[in-house]
Amino acid sequence: MSQITSWISLFYQIDIEILYEFLLKLATVGVILIVTWIVSRILGSFISKTLGKISLNVGRQARRIVSWLVWLIGILIGLDQLGLELTTLLVILILGGLILIIALRDTLLNVASYEFINTYSPFKIGDWIQVGKYFGRVVDITWMNTTLMTPDNEMVHIPNSKITKNIVINRTAPGETRISIPLTIDDTLDFSEVEKIMLEIGTELREELAPDSKPEVRVTNINNHAIKLMLLLKINNPAKSEFIASEVRKRAKIRLDEIRRKASQ
Numbered sequence: 001m002s003q004i005t006s007w008i009s010l011f012y013q014i015d016i017e018i019l020y021e022f023l024l025k026l027a028t029v030g031v032i033l034i035v036t037w038i039v040s041r042i043l044g045s046f047i048s049k050t051l052g053k054i055s056l057n058v059g060r061q062a063r064r065i066v067s068w069l070v071w072l073i074g075i076l077i078g079l080d081q082l083g084l085e086l087t088t089l090l091v092i093l094i095l096g097g098l099i100l101i102i103a104l105r106d107t108l109l110n111v112a113s114y115e116f117i118n119t120y121s122p123f124k125i126g127d128w129i130q131v132g133k134y135f136g137r138v139v140d141i142t143w144m145n146t147t148l149m150t151p152d153n154e155m156v157h158i159p160n161s162k163i164t165k166n167i168v169i170n171r172t173a174p175g176e177t178r179i180s181i182p183l184t185i186d187d188t189l190d191f192s193e194v195e196k197i198m199l200e201i202g203t204e205l206r207e208e209l210a211p212d213s214k215p216e217v218r219v220t221n222i223n224n225h226a227i228k229l230m231l232l233l234k235i236n237n238p239a240k241s242e243f244i245a246s247e248v249r250k251r252a253k254i255r256l257d258e259i260r261r262k263a264s265q
Contacts, residue, residue, distance in 0.1 A: 029078040036074025040067045060119075106161070110144045113160035117141060127172040128238040131163055135171075137239065151239040177210075177238040181231045181245045182220070183252055189259060191227065197259075198231050201251045208244055210234040 048063040118141075123129045127138050129148070134156050136148030145157040171177050185194055195217045202215025209215075213234035221228040235244060 025081055028081050032074055032078045032081065036071060036078075039074075040070040043067075043070060106159075107144070109161040110159050113164040114141070114143050116164055117146070117160060122168055123170050123172075127170055128177065130169040130171065131158055132166050134158060151242070171238050177236075177241070178232060178234050179238075179241045179245065181233070181248045183229045183231065183249070185227050185229065185256065187222075187225055187227055188263075189256070193259065194229070194256070197255050198229065198248075198252065201248055201255075202231055202233055204251070205233070205244060205247065208233075208235050208237070208240060210236055 044063040044067045047066050048060065117123075123138055125138050125141060128136070129138060131146075131148075134148060134150070136150040136154075136156060138146060139149045139155075140147040141160075143160075145159055146163055148156040148158065150156060183198070185191075198217050199215050202209075216232040218230045218232065219227060220230050231248060233244065233248075235241065
């Protein structure tokens with residue numbers, strides 16, 4: 001009976017020692033995680049302030065990457081304290097990461113492209129951009145897509161990865177967008193009179209023009225019997241560029257026909 005009692009006593013003693021060691025390891029892991037959090041905040045704040053002087057978006061992105069790295073190192077050290085081999089953990093982490101990258105490659109490409117757009121800001125919400133054959137105003141930028149509203153009020157959802165792979169033309173300037181409207185006239189017309197008419201037409205459309213801007217007329221080519229002109233206008237709304245160009249051509253046609261009729265009389 002005394003032998004059984006000693007065995008039971010030894011069993012409880014072993015259990016208490018195991019529990020004590022386990023709790024001690026948990027406490028150590030807790031301290032490691034707290035230190036990791038503190039280091040992550042300090043390093044992240046330092047990186048953000050340093051690189052934020054160059055660009056706020058770059059500073060935020062760098063802070064996020066540094067925080068992830070610090071937390072990854074802290075978690076690996078904590079798991080190592082629990083008795084898991086660090087080498088095995090790294091192998092599992094790498095293999096798991098490769099599987100996730102292969103399975104979610106399209107999603108990850110869109111997310112990475114979103115980070116690029118958000119960091120370097122080639123355009124922003126409200127800008128008028130052209131991506132391939134699509135042209136419109138940026139109305140939303142999400143982790144997966146950039147949404148454009150076309151001049152025909154159609155919503156186009158373009159994957160972010162497609163945007164970073166294509167040439168993006170941002171047609172939005174600060175408060176204005178310049179358009180050029182070509183026109184060909186025969187050399188029998190009085191050039192100074194034609195120039196005056198074109199400038200008058202541009203002035204008549206002043207409600208569509210950018211403030212303090214004036215229409216300009218330039219000669220682009222002179223052939224044997226023709227002169228090629230270009231009316232330059234700075235407009236507020238790029239979506240109206242085709243409408244304004246059409247309006248200019250219609251008014252120019254009417255007035256030039258009047259000149260020809262007067263000349264033939």
